[in-house]
Amino acid sequence: MTPLNTSEWQSLERHYSDLKYTSMREEFVLDSGRFDRFTASCGSLLLDYSKNRITKETMEKLIALAKSAGMKSWTERMFTGEAINNTEGRAVLHTALRNRSNTPVMVDGEDVMPAVNAVLEQMKKFCNQVHNGEWLGYTGKKITDIVNVGIGGSDLGPAMICDALEPYAVEGFSVHFVSNVDGTDLSTTLEILDPETTLFVVASKTFTTQETLTNAESARAWFLQSAKQEDVAKHFVAVSTNAEAVSEFGIDTNNMFEIWDWVGGRYSLWSAIGLPISLYVGMNNFERLLDGGHEMDNHFRNTPLEDNIPVIMGLLGVWYINFFGSQTHAIVPYDHSLA
Known part of the structure; x- marks a missing residue:
């Protein structure tokens, strides 16, 4: 079953119809705790997603969609070396390259570490x-x-x-x-x-x-x-x-x-x-870069979906692309060096 045929998706469609004309400014006026509710962190990184066209109910429905799609199961299959690249029949193991804990990662019965x-x-x-x-x-x-x-x-x-x-x-x-x-x-x-x-x-x-x-x-x-x-x-x-x-x-x-x-x-x-x-x-410094990647990998693998930065960002993408029909994604770096 594709996500589009699930009850979770249909629930999001109904929710979008109710929400699409909501003013974000009004949401901040009505909810003084909006910033605290819509932030997540990993180490020294803070994700502020409070300035998005969402409510608490929106995020609950998006998380429900991720769970119905088996997000956690697919994540674990990736980290453990299963061939989740269905097109080429290959494992997807960039995470092994920055596996600073050096725990075994098996591909076709062999530890790649x-x-x-x-x-x-x-x-x-x-x-x-x-x-x-x-x-x-x-x-x-x-x-x-x-x-x-x-x-x-x-x-x-x-x-x-x-x-x-x-x-x-x-x-x-x-x-x-x-x-x-x-x-x-x-x-x-x-x-x-x-x-x-x-x-x-x-x-x-x-x-x-x-x-x-x-x-x-x-x-x-x-x-x-x-x-x-x-x-x-x-x-x-x-x-x-x-x-x-x-x-x-x-x-x-x-x-x-x-x-x-x-x-x-x-x-x-x-x-x-x-x-x-x-x-x-x-x-x-390259190894410090690997350390940072490993920290985020651990966050992605172990943090509940509700507080998981990569998951939240991905779900917001689904929300805007599939429901609002957005065709442009603005990336505004906080530092010129990242431009």
């Missing part, structure tokens, strides 16, 4: 080598610039985080992101870089993504104008699962950081796709 921790340790070792000057360019100079070559989730998430966390950048390091197959994107970036001090991170799960490989090959051609083929391994690393293709490109497979098919692209910044983040702000 040892592999997750091994990649994190590989990232930490590599970042320390780059930051400490142990990893040097082909002329013996220290790396100063990181160029991430990727597209979609291999670009957008890490780029956003690096922009937001710029005040935490490791001194002496800059990060750049190239995703557009239009050569202007790459050439404009390379104009200000020195091949002797530039490190490229080529991020492609399959290492067959056309846009990414086109830019990676162009970056390699630029690099080889100054260096030799054997120097590529000092200036290019990969985030991928395709060791053969990575090796053919000229990247040492020891410098390939693994990702898994249960990591969705839009959540991949928590994996080795986040390597440019850790190189830019340091592995300690």
